[in-house]
Amino acid sequence: MSIYPETARSQALYARAGELIPGWTQLISRRADQFARGVSPVYAQRAKGSRFIDVDENEYIDWVNAVGAVILGHADEAVDDAVKEQIDRGSLYTLNSPLELELAEELCATLPSAEMVRYTKGGGEACAVAARIARGATGRDKILICGYHGWHDWYQAANFGVDPESGEYPFAGIEPIGVPKALAGTVIPFSYGNLAQLAELLEQHGGEVAAIMMEPARSTLPPADYLAGVQALARAHNVILIFDEVSCGWRQAIGGIQSIVGVTPDMTVVAKAMSNGYPMGAVVGARAVMEPAARMFISSSYWSDNIGLVASLTTIRELKRRDAETRFREIGEKLRLALNAAMADVGLPGRCIGLHSNPVVNIEVPAGIDARKVSTLFIQEMARRGIHTYMSFKATLAHTDADIEQTAAAARAAFAIIKSGLENDALDRLLVADVSKEPFRRLVR
Numbered sequence: 473m474s475i476y477p478e479t480a481r482s483q484a485l486y487a488r489a490g491e492l493i494p495g496w497t498q499l500i501s502r503r504a505d506q507f508a509r510g511v512s513p514v515y516a517q518r519a520k521g522s523r524f525i526d527v528d529e530n531e532y533i534d535w536v537n538a539v540g541a542v543i544l545g546h547a548d549e550a551v552d553d554a555v556k557e558q559i560d561r562g563s564l565y566t567l568n569s570p571l572e573l574e575l576a577e578e579l580c581a582t583l584p585s586a587e588m589v590r591y592t593k594g595g596g597e598a599c600a601v602a603a604r605i606a607r608g609a610t611g612r613d614k615i616l617i618c619g620y621h622g623w624h625d626w627y628q629a630a631n632f633g634v635d636p637e638s639g640e641y642p643f644a645g646i647e648p649i650g651v652p653k654a655l656a657g658t659v660i661p662f663s664y665g666n667l668a669q670l671a672e673l674l675e676q677h678g679g680e681v682a683a684i685m686m687e688p689a690r691s692t693l694p695p696a697d698y699l700a701g702v703q704a705l706a707r708a709h710n711v712i713l714i715f716d717e718v719s720c721g722w723r724q725a726i727g728g729i730q731s732i733v734g735v736t737p738d739m740t741v742v743a744k745a746m747s748n749g750y751p752m753g754a755v756v757g758a759r760a761v762m763e764p765a766a767r768m769f770i771s772s773s774y775w776s777d778n779i780g781l782v783a784s785l786t787t788i789r790e791l792k793r794r795d796a797e798t799r800f801r802e803i804g805e806k807l808r809l810a811l812n813a814a815m816a817d818v819g820l821p822g823r824c825i826g827l828h829s830n831p832v833v834n835i836e837v838p839a840g841i842d843a844r845k846v847s848t849l850f851i852q853e854m855a856r857r858g859i860h861t862y863m864s865f866k867a868t869l870a871h872t873d874a875d876i877e878q879t880a881a882a883a884r885a886a887f888a889i890i891k892s893g894l895e896n897d898a899l900d901r902l903l904v905a906d907v908s909k910e911p912f913r914r915l916v917r
């Protein structure tokens with residue numbers, strides 16, 4: 473019998489998906505090649521709290537949590553009860569729902585930059601709305617970006633400016649196929665942390681830039697004064713500053729990174745974790761930049777859906793009620809400590825680094841060794857022990873100390889195997905899975 477979990481049903485479904493669904497999955501980060509393909513589970517049938525059961529009946533501790541979208545835990549009772557009650561009252565009315573105003577008030581009380589609010593059903597869509605509003609409010613076309621902002625044309629046009637194979641920006645290996653060439657030059661990436669480059673771009677495109685859209689942080693907090701510097705440049709050039717807090721919002725601080733660094737952007741995009749697994753997104757901002765949106769064509773049937781509204785309201789209130797910031801700090805710090813202890817015990821060079829809301833395992837890989845082999849081996853050996861993860865970890869409030877201990881014990885075994893693989897030049901022999909593909913680059917690490 474194999475020492476690895478049986479995942480035959482997952483593999484069979486994935487093969488079938490190859491015939492029915494171009495690209496296999498709806499989100500690139502869900503593809504089997506982002507994990508340890510052949511060992512990691514691909515399809516789930518149930519999820520509760522910090523765990524899920526795959527279609528082959530294996531149980532896993534989940535550190536991916538729908539790429540961060542689940543924050544309270546899977547099938548959280550408070551949110552699900554509110555959603556079920558709402559379903560009984562109607563999921564989508566003919567008339568508008570007062571919930572729209574209730575959530576807008578909650579967001580304005582929570583996010584420093586929020587005075588007015590528009591809704592969507594996801595993060596990329598909300599980024600597209602923010603780009604539309606910024607362009608409409610300023611009458612300018614160009615947008616400077618730093619981060620991942622979704623799949624829409626306005627953003628993917630950034631790839632026209634670079635070599636998709638070797639370029640630093642934004643998606644190695646992904647060409648802007650299907651994106652109108654007419655958009656080339658309308659979106660320009662800049663490097664995180666480099667104020668001089670940003671200043672130069674603003675000079676170079678003077679008078680044409682509508683907005684700077686950026687992820688204010690991802691796995692570490694920004695260098696001191698960096699975001700204040702970005703804001704000063706935006707103001708000097710009369711450009712709208714948009715923080716995309718789709719991934720960094722909620723866990724580190726309920727008010728977002730902006731509430732930690734004390735820089736209030738003109739607009740903010742939020743989504744994902746705001747609704748604990750129900751589709752939702754929002755663009756919030758200062759009255760002066762949001763008000764012009766009333767004259768723009770920004771309109772969609774399901775943006776009024778009550779389920780996302782009630783799920784968001786309940787999730788945000790539960791995050792506050794359960795003192796999420798303190799608990800995420802505890803979980804993140806315990807996990808980081810436990811993983812570092814495991815690495816040190818085993819004698820594998822590396823560190824678990826990053827924000828407590830997004831700890832990342834960084835294994836020092838000797839020159840000449842393909843780092844992806846090492847990360848795939850880690851993901852493979854964690855999957856073998858019932859832990860589903862990338863190299864980074866996204867907790868939920870449902871994760872317990874016992875989950876952390878079980879994860880650290882699995883990591884210790886995985887680190888030992890990696891160490892022996894590196895020392896004995898045996899990575900290829902130890903890898904049962906296909907080497908994982910590089911995730912697309914997000915500019916903000």
Ligand SMILES: Cc1ncc(COP(=O)(O)O)c(C=O)c1O
Nearest residue numbers: 594595596597620621622718719
């Ligand atoms: C910072 C950021 N913005 C936008 C998006 C896109 O959100 P969605 O996948 O809901 O369209 C993501 C998704 O990972 C994200 O991390």
